[in-house]
Amino acid sequence: MGQLLTHVVVRLHPVPGFLTFRSLQKVLSLGHISTDYPLAETIVMLGFFMTVFLEQLILTFRKEKPSFIDLETFNAGSDAGSDSEYESPFMGAARSHTLYVEPHTHSHGLSVQDLSHSSPLRLLSLVFALSAHSVFEGLALGLQEDGEKVVSLFVGMAIHETLVAVALGINMARSSMPLRDSAKLAITVSTMIPLGISLGLSIESAQGVPSSVASVLLQGLAGGTFLFVTFFEILGKELEEKNDRLLKVLFLVLGYAVLASMVLLKW
Secondary structure (H helix, E strand, O other): OHHHHHHHHOOOOOOOOOOOHHHHHHHHHHOOOOOOOOHHHHHHHHHHHHHHHHHHHHHHHHOOOOOOOOOHHHHOOOOOOOOOOOOOOOOOOOOOOOOEOOOOOOOOOEOHHHHHHOOHHHHHHHHHHHHHHHHHHHHHHHOOOOHHHHHHHHHHHHHHHHHHHHHHHHHHHHHOOOHHHHHHHHHHHHOHHHHHHHHHHHHHHOOOHHHHHHHHHHHHHHHHHHHHHHHHHHHHHHHOOOOOHHHHHHHHHHHHHHHHHHOOOOO
16 A cells, blocks of 8 residues: 555655656647646546546446455455445455355355356456556556656556465465466456556657657546555555554555655665
């Protein structure tokens, strides 16, 4: 939690997320535009609302409480003492600690049989729940121009994604998924960050006004996504658990402090 909070609030100031005033001012100067309107903050909020819309769109099609995947990295202890009755597809939070649960158990999770006989929409929504966040993480990294920010962002992202991968592997092992299905899921999710990085680099390397505008818009949208993920999907769900509340706050502060201090280092 702390490292994501650092990404959003500290490292990429003055506005939340990955949109910098320098990038925005560059685009405005190309169009000879001058305004006092908070365009940077507006673009970030567009990314936030886009994430909310996509989440609710998935829930509308499913017509049930979401339970795509419980990443223990984000939602440890969710099956004991949780105060929440609402779970989001983006950081998925089944009440059990398995990606797929055995049939005939009292759980909101998706079983292997459910996925094998369900509509393609359900399977795609499961993959999307993990992939969307990874694409925006890679996009944010690829769009960075500052070398120091690239290194510090990469370190935090590497730690974050390593924990996610471990949690995903544990869940797949517990579910006894077929090896072929597990490989497909793992490969799909693992290619999302490189895809986002490639997209960001291609936009940054292009010359002209369109590429600059696209870069600013995508940085802002990525920032909005991180706002949603940090404050709604991770921070809220972690702190509402009844167990180890003060310990979680302590590690939140420690995670924030460690990565915030890395900003001061010369890489």
